[in-house]
Amino acid sequence: MFDLLHYGFMQRALLGSFLVGTVCSFIGVYVVLRGMAFMGDGIAHASFGGVTLGFLLGINPLFTAIVFALGTAGLIQFAQRRARIRLDTAIGIFFSFTMALAILFIGLMRSYDARLYGYLFGNVLGMSSGNLVLTAALAVVVTAAIALLFKEFKFLAFDEEAARAAGLPTPLLSTLLLLLVALTIVVSIKAVGIILVASLLVAPAATAYQLTNRFGTMFFLSWLAGVVSCLSGMFISYWLNIPSGASIVLVATLLFALAAVFSPKRRPCKVCGAEIAK
Amino acid sequence: MTKFQFQGRVVWGMDLGFWTLFELWALGFGLFGILTPALILLFTSCSRPAPEKARIHIVTTLGVLADWARQVGGDRVQVTSLLTGLEGEHTYEVKPEDTRLIARAGILFRVGLGLEDWLNPVIQNAGNPRLVIVEASANVPTLQDANGREHQNPLGNPHVWLDPKLAEIGIENLVAALVRVDPTGESLYRTRARAYSLRLDSLTQALTALVVELPDCRFIAFHEAWPYFAERFGFQIAASVEPVPGHEPSAREIARLTDLIRTQGIRVIGSEPQLPSDITTMLTRETGVRVAILTPLTGAIHGVDDYVSLIRYNIETLVSALQ
Numbered sequence: 001m002f003d004l005l006h007y008g009f010m011q012r013a014l015l016g017s018f019l020v021g022t023v024c025s026f027i028g029v030y031v032v033l034r035g036m037a038f039m040g041d042g043i044a045h046a047s048f049g050g051v052t053l054g055f056l057l058g059i060n061p062l063f064t065a066i067v068f069a070l071g072t073a074g075l076i077q078f079a080q081r082r083a084r085i086r087l088d089t090a091i092g093i094f095f096s097f098t099m100a101l102a103i104l105f106i107g108l109m110r111s112y113d114a115r116l117y118g119y120l121f122g123n124v125l126g127m128s129s130g131n132l133v134l135t136a137a138l139a140v141v142v143t144a145a146i147a148l149l150f151k152e153f154k155f156l157a158f159d160e161e162a163a164r165a166a167g168l169p170t171p172l173l174s175t176l177l178l179l180l181v182a183l184t185i186v187v188s189i190k191a192v193g194i195i196l197v198a199s200l201l202v203a204p205a206a207t208a209y210q211l212t213n214r215f216g217t218m219f220f221l222s223w224l225a226g227v228v229s230c231l232s233g234m235f236i237s238y239w240l241n242i243p244s245g246a247s248i249v250l251v252a253t254l255l256f257a258l259a260a261v262f263s264p265k266r267r268p269c270k271v272c273g274a275e276i277a278k
Numbered sequence: 279m280t281k282f283q284f285q286g287r288v289v290w291g292m293d294l295g296f297w298t299l300f301e302l303w304a305l306g307f308g309l310f311g312i313l314t315p316a317l318i319l320l321f322t323s324c325s326r327p328a329p330e331k332a333r334i335h336i337v338t339t340l341g342v343l344a345d346w347a348r349q350v351g352g353d354r355v356q357v358t359s360l361l362t363g364l365e366g367e368h369t370y371e372v373k374p375e376d377t378r379l380i381a382r383a384g385i386l387f388r389v390g391l392g393l394e395d396w397l398n399p400v401i402q403n404a405g406n407p408r409l410v411i412v413e414a415s416a417n418v419p420t421l422q423d424a425n426g427r428e429h430q431n432p433l434g435n436p437h438v439w440l441d442p443k444l445a446e447i448g449i450e451n452l453v454a455a456l457v458r459v460d461p462t463g464e465s466l467y468r469t470r471a472r473a474y475s476l477r478l479d480s481l482t483q484a485l486t487a488l489v490v491e492l493p494d495c496r497f498i499a500f501h502e503a504w505p506y507f508a509e510r511f512g513f514q515i516a517a518s519v520e521p522v523p524g525h526e527p528s529a530r531e532i533a534r535l536t537d538l539i540r541t542q543g544i545r546v547i548g549s550e551p552q553l554p555s556d557i558t559t560m561l562t563r564e565t566g567v568r569v570a571i572l573t574p575l576t577g578a579i580h581g582v583d584d585y586v587s588l589i590r591y592n593i594e595t596l597v598s599a600l601q
Binding site for chain 2: 004007008009010013067071072073074075077078082097098101104108110111112113114115117118123125126128175237238241242243244
């Protein structure tokens, strides 16, 4: 039954998706608390522009993806802060701009490269040892940043104005958080693909939020949901012969649904029967 | 452009306070994004030379067919191929110029058997009622995919051009069409076709002799392009990595291939430049199997630009990998 663990490619795929699940679930806590889900999706689509440029120029696509992801995150910030454009408008504009660049670059390629499909929908089976090392390195960087700035980010997530009043450099922290989200997204592209990576950012943390109000517990539950989704998703994709990105996200969504239905936060009022959501 | 009552300078509605390095870089990135399409459009506009008159204009789908047409037609034909060899024959995307080429063509020479179904809407829209369509696969006895697996198209596997004996049938089909369109050139076409067929015969004999000497002639093909090739020259296809071209294999299928390589002792796996994939490198690292870069189309590999070189290159590459 576990004979699939004998294969090197499967071991790397499982380890890779575990790392991705871990780092996405940690960053996802901030994404959910600060309402950055659309931003995450926008950055994911922007990184596709980077991937296609990498293919067009013959450079490692993950490298150009990082450039595009960070650049677009910066542009969105710039539009929001300097040009006073509403955040969702800014995201919408740069989202479609980078997608249009992606389509342009694909049109300029001499021939269709099937590996692009893998970047859109995930190709965790093709993870090489090199990819794995890069993923692990980025996971360490992101986790270290979260650990070092835990209290600062906690304050920022719960009450940005009070944090600013208390003297924290909130613009800087916001920007740093955005950069961490962008890095996480690029790291996760291999596992679930660009189209689904936003889901992996949001679902585990949202699941945790249904179950607890405590910040630390939320991290732990989010990690649990993320890792269970990734590993069981991989096993299910092997046994049912279905794409791995899809099965990971479907499991994550199922976990969220279960958490929402059985959430201890939602209880009927003992007096009148109306639902209380805490 | 509105003005804001803030401290500090305001230009074009933007608050130009202290700029962080990151914001400057993001702005640079944005400018790059606007300049790139503009520069690309500037540098890629090029002109196409006008075709010469008084030659029969033949448009082919594959470079291989274009080579055959040039061999047979000589100076009496002007041949253009739609595919350059870098695109896959299954995943090719039609360009606007292709419609123009078909509209002006006298003969369209294609493989058939559903391989070029993507061309049908173009033919309908080109509005060329005098177009003569010749199929290289007409009158060719077809095979299914390797190992008896049924090909997606019930008419059979279309990669007939990789067998030189079947190539001669395709060339005969073209000659018949050329004679109909240009009766005055009949003796030229028939002579050239016969000479080329003799060349292909001696090529087949010489190359088959190389394969016969191999102790183990089994390999794993990348996609189902090779049944006719294997049948003619004496190779055996153990499995295919991508039976549906462009569709990467699942975890279970990769595991099955790994097991096949290990238990059956398959030593060579093919990869194709038109279908880049990480799977072959991964299988090599996992099992130590050798990769042979094969190509079903001309124009993809340096120096492999005509049919004879194509067949010779594929045989020699596969034979040396199987030593």
